[in-house]
Amino acid sequence: MSNLYHNDIYKFEEPVKSYWESTTTSNYKYEKLSKNIKTNIVVIGAGYTGISCALTLAKKYDEDVVLLEAGHIGWGSSARNAGFCCIPPAKMSVAKMFKKYGKEETKKFFKNTIEGSNFTKDLIKEYKIDCDLTGDCNYEVAPHPSYFESIKEEALIYKNEFGIETEVYSQEEFNEIGHTGEEQFGAFSYKPGFAINPLKLLLGLAEQAKKAGVLIYQKSKVTKIEKKLEKFNVIANGHIITSNKIVMATNGFYKDDLFPDLNNMILPVISNIIITRPLTNEEVKSHNFVTHNPILNLRNLLFYYRLLKDNRFLFGARGDLIGSDQSSLLKSKKMEKQMKSIFPNWKHVEIDFYWRGLVAVTRKLTPSIGKLNDDEIxxxxxxxxxxxxxxPWSGNELAKLIFSNSKELNISKFYQSLPKKYPFPFLRLLYFRIACLYYGLIDR
Ligand SMILES: Cc1cc2nc3c(=O)[nH]c(=O)nc-3n(C[C@H](O)[C@H](O)[C@H](O)COP(=O)(O)OP(=O)(O)OC[C@H]3O[C@@H](n4cnc5c(N)ncnc54)[C@H](O)[C@@H]3O)c2cc1C
Known part of the structure; x- marks a missing residue:
């Protein structure tokens, strides 16, 4: 299929110039696929999903697994995100969740998403992965006084319906424990929540998967899959891996080119990040930025930000709509202005890094974890x-599903079944542009 975005965003052969890439040098040691192999399971995509699934399959279930990655290990979104461990993985209000799935199912969903946060933290602890873990909660900030009531309501629902620990702060209170600025009109916190260096987490997990016996190949983009006599021939770099099962863990970078049954199910959306030079202590103090917890500004088109351990400031937003390197640069300039209008005392501070990546949005607005009906996919x-x-949690659940040979997992219905395909898929970006225009106007 033709790309939805400019080819620049799919340059698997080049590392993205992220801040995280500058914090580690250990991510180029994996080989390319250069021979034919027979295995039980091929996992395609070495982000958190693929690595976590492969790790559980090899370590817990003693399975033969090959993991293939198109870029280098640490190329995808798992290595370039903002590192916020937050909840929930759904783009809809709790009221909508209650209406669509009912209260009990929504409670189960929240229970699962809390398990997800704990699962990520437990992996870090179990494998002693040094990934600059900081923070002990997430903050959600009202960007305008009119948002404060809904923040209070959300905090109450989280507490009363889902048993989540929350706290509400007035603007003055958050000035003291969070930060000051032009779009801070009160906030609430919830636990669990923390932040990490995402690339360090990914490399730590890949190391463990390798130790557990997973054969990991980077720069090995799967270009074709053929089925012959109940076996799959997975083709990458002109070599064939013959396997019984396939795990698709390509998320936002899937180009609708391998399995018709899985095509046109995601809207890949660009998210961009900028990072400042290290702020001086005086600059940090000028906005009383005293927290290292991840923070979400609740505009319709969200901003997310946090202070890193070396006093650099990370600021993220919904990205550009084209995907070229030039559009990424232009978007970073726009975001710099937005960041500086919210934190005016930093208007002289230079930006050292900018980059972007793809997140996957589905029509049902929640994730999908499962197996195709008539195939070992x-x-x-x-x-x-x-x-x-x-x-990471989903990858682990997927491994359980593969091993158990059953059709379904004991997880909330929110995650189960495939989403509907996007009708007229080539128009996906157009729908999205219209939505962005609309929400952009509301935010203004
Ligand atoms: C800028 C940005 C900021 C974000 N911030 C946050 C955040 O703070 N918190 C949060 O929870 N989430 C965040 N996300 C989302 C998060 O990064 C993703 O949800 C998550 O990383 C998805 O993991 P994954 O393993 O499924 O996909 P990925 O990490 O994207 O891995 C998929 C891999 O599949 C590979 N691949 C694709 N096609 C092929 C093929 N044909 N053959 C072989 N390999 C292939 C890709 O190269 C890629 O490495 C952010 C995303 C972006 C882009």
Whole structure:
């Protein structure tokens, strides 16, 4: 199929110039696929989903697994996100969830998403992965006084319906424990929540998967899959891996080119990040930025930000709509202005890094984890930009499904079944542009 975005965003051969890439040098040690192999399971895509699934399959279930990645290990969104472990992986209000799935199912969904956060943290602890873990909650900030009531309501629902620990702060209170600025009119916090260096987490997990016996190949883009006598021939770099099962863990970077049954199910949406030079202590103090917790500004077109351990400031937003390198640069300039209008005392601060990546949005606005009905093809995708929480957990759930030979997992219906395909898929970006225009106007 033709790309939805400019080819620049699919340059698998080049690392993205992220800040995270500058914090580690250990991510180029994996080989390319250069021979034919027979295995039981091929996992396609080495982000959190693929690595976590492969790790559980090899370590817990003693399965033969080959993991293939188109870029280098640490190329995809799992290595370039903002590192927020937040909840939930759904793009709809709790009221809508209650209406669509009922209260009990929504409670189960929230229970699962909390399990997701704990699962990610437990992996970090179990494998002693040094990934600069910071923070002990997430903050959601009202960008305008009119948002404060709905923040209070959300905090109450989280507490009363889902048993989540929350706290509400007035603007003055948050000035003291969070930060000041032009779009801070009160906030609420919820637990669990924390932040990480996403690339370090990914490399730590890949290392463990390798130790557990997973054969990992980078720069090995799967270009074709053929089925012959109940076996799959997975083709990458002109070599063939013959397998019984396939796990699709390609999420936002899937180009609708391998399995018709899985095509046109995601809207890949660009998310962009900019990072400042390290702020001086005086600059940090000028906005009383005293927290290292991840923060979400609740505009319709969200901003997300946090202070890193070296006092750099990370600021993220819904990205550009074209995907070229030039559009990424232009978007970073726009975001710099937005950031500086919210934090005017930093208007002289330079931006050292900018980059972007793809998140996967589905029509049902929640993830999908499962197996195709008549084939040994497993999938997990559509985390609605909530993969630090959801992807490692989903990969583990997928491994359970593969091993158990059953059709369904004991997880909330929110995650089950495939989403509907996008009608007229080539128009996906047009629908999205219209939505962005609309929400952009409301935000103004
Ligand atoms: C800028 C940005 C900021 C974000 N911030 C956050 C955040 O703070 N918190 C949060 O929870 N989530 C965040 N997300 C979302 C999160 O990163 C994703 O949900 C998560 O990483 C998805 O993990 P994954 O393993 O499913 O996909 P990915 O990590 O994208 O991995 C998929 C892999 O599949 C590979 N692939 C694709 N096609 C092929 C093929 N044909 N052959 C072989 N390999 C292939 C790709 O190269 C890629 O490496 C952010 C995303 C972006 C882009």
């Amino acid at each position: 497993y999938y997990s995708f559509g985390y609605q930009a909530n993969g630090v929480n959801t992807a």
